[in-house]
Amino acid sequence: MKRRRLDLAQVPANVGKGVDDRYKVATPLRGLLNKVFPDHWSFLLGEIALFSFVVLLLSGVFLTLFFDPSMKEVTYDGPYTALRGVDMSAAYASSLHISFEVRGGLFMRQMHHWAALLFMASIVIHMARIFFTGAFRKPREANWTIGIILFLLGFFAGFTGYSLPDDGLSGTGLRIASAIMLSIPVIGTWMSAAVFGGEYPGEFIIGRFYIAHVLLIPGGLLALISVHLGLVFAQKHTQWPGPLRTNDNVVGERMFPRYALKQGGFFMAVFGTIALLAGLFQINPIWLFGPYLASAVSSASQPDWYVMFMDGLVRLMPAWQIDFPIGDGYVLPPLFWPAVVGLGALFTLPMLYPTIEARRTKDKGSHHLLQRPRDAPERTGVGAMAFTFFTIATLSGANDVIADKFHISLNAMTWAGRIGLLVLPPLAYYISVRVCLGLQQHDREVLAHGVETGIIRRNPDGRFEEVHQPLGPVDDHGHPIPLDYIGWVVPKKMNRVGALAPAIKGFFFPVETLPEAPVSPAVPSVTGPSAREEITSGR
């Protein structure tokens, strides 16, 4: 029998050939692996959301193995002495079981919760990047809308998850949710009765929220995330303007190997950060909150941060109740405006923003180059306005904690929130538009006159003037020929145009050798005080 020698170097080629012979994947894979992604740190913010969603799925699956989504009454008999003998629901008891008895259970619970907070936080940060750089413009309006729906789904995923352990805090949150449903005219009572299976809290809500939390909402999230990413692939990623970059190309790195390796590393970083948070910072200590009792409500009962803006709007709403003298009398509670109308508007308006902006600017072209925030001052102003509104509403959602810890009257906090909600957003709009215009103006100034060198020259007639380093060619009189404004970074310091050798920045020592500082033929290198001469602009 003849022994065949195994040629190790040939193994990948053989395996690859074998796979391609059977499945014909070489052509589509080649396109995929060679796909080019532009590189900028701000393009990685969406990945944080994607990767924390992966962590959510993994840790969530672990938790389902031990969680009992039942409102059956049990008496706790576990190792946590401070609750032993207390009547509670099976859901709460199993959450305690996960926290205290399952090996690594508390860590997984905390990881799941921190990942949820990170998921929502990175969605908001990513959305801000998309908004302020104009990445939502045609052809990407649909992806922007999907992003908003993803936030909305995350909002409900978070809320249902917050309710599942059936502790004191989550029951209080559910009570508020039922009140919001009840505030809706005509259908409110029907809706609440349908969701809770009768009067709040009923016996079904945990089971219903459980199936929504582990199947329906994650399914929706997963589907929409796939479409979201698929659209990024199909429509290609936007890029910053710059050398060689046009509206018709993409300059960056190939998907494989560099971009994929970077993404793999970044996934590990996100995973590690969540694990770090879960290991160091306690989150949602349900054992201190006790089982849910309608009569036991703690002070500082807040929703998680991404729902807090709604809580804040409810807190700030004046008690304006509308009575309709129909039949036995009909009441529209003030809660309806911030919680139902407000929430609806806060999700619908952003979805429509790309259309609104395109109509306003009469811009029908496709855009693949991003805009710096300063180059679209009105959009930046609108964004600043929206985020100011959101921030004030969110802070008002925690206004009792802020009032207590900073020794401010709670009433003063409420009024500051009410006034701030109306006054500060327009102010933010005005300030950011002025800042954008000012930054633009400075860029144009440098393009026209050159970089300030910091060298002051005294003319024979006694005038002082600062020497400017032109960024481009000069005319016959030595005046710089003004450069076009293209909306990209303009060097503003001499060491950005090669006056100094690039220094080693950051924590890690670079592997590559640094390039020598290019020596300008017009400017002799600085050698010492004796050899120092006046630097001229070439005049």
Next chain:
Amino acid sequence: MTSDTPAGRRFRVFNRRRSAPSRARRRLGAAARMLAALALAGGIYTAFAPGAFAEDDTQLSTAAQEGQALFNNSCVTCHGLNAEGVEGRGPSLIGVGSASVEFQVGTGRMPMTRQEAQAEQKRPVFDETQTKQLGQYIQELGGGPQIPAGDLTDNVKTNPEALAKGGELFRLNCAQCHGNVGAGGALSSGKFAPSLHDATPSQIYGAMLTGPQNMPVFGDNELTPEQKTEIITYINTQIQNDKDPGGIFNLGGYGPATEGLAIFVVGITILVFTSLWIAGKS
């Protein structure tokens, strides 16, 4: 004994004399009865009612006299010369008992720095002996609740149920203002429920008994002394001695507010710097 009183009954009651008494005798009898009634009413009154100068004759104990001296130096401006209170400055202390004094003075809330929504806790002005003396004075002056001596916590080893019962009572009665984690919380107009993390058992007991500042009184009818010690056991074991798993930092126990802050300050900050670093490596 009016004229329409049935004759038979009158004679049954006063049947010693048949004929009507003479005018002088009637007058004398009325005067004697009047005197007797007055003496009886006055006697009962003097026996039961507190006299206007009662404290002049009761002798204060030595500790109370020391306390009185301290009171006259530090408290008299707002609470008045005999602790009867001064309108617009401070309430009367008659009947508040030594429990109230030991809580307010022992936690440094009294003497107050200035009139505001609520007295702040600060470094006590008086030491423990002086606080006891002040308490003794107010106690002897007007009576009132006292903090019982002895251990105010249950032994969790011998009475394991106390902890869980205390926790239930805590969440029902205390968490509304002090929060589930005992971190304190805001009330209206600058008032607040303080954090419970540094409160001693006797301070907690005194606070429940007397309802200082804006706290309601939890008298022995609302929470029995046993229930009070169970609550103290829970606060002491579970909240203060922090048998609390879940990491090194509990973020103050303020709930989702500080958790939301942490995800941005810690999580997002770390990851933005990471993305700056990763994107810079090209």
